[in-house]
Amino acid sequence: MSSKQPPKGPQTREDRLKAALKANLGRRKVQARAKAAQQSGDKPAKEKE
Template identity: 55%
Template sequence: MAEKKKPSGNRSEASREDRLKAALKANMARRKAQAKARSEQKDAASGDAEG
């Protein structure tokens, strides 16, 4: 059987792509913030142990 496609194919694909790009950008920003927080915690923990 052939796949069923919506009549507005290109527009829906573009909007899906835009949603995916936005979700990826938000995910990367969240991961970067998490990594930075972990790094700061690690640095603070090692600084406390030295002092």
């Protein structure tokens, strides 16, 4: 494990962008699963977290 310290001040721009990208990717995956399930006539699978 790494011994990174949490940022003391506001997040850096890179950290904010990384978090936003991760959240966006998660939303897009959920949308893609729902669309695929809708097209195949299946019920959407429950989201794992």
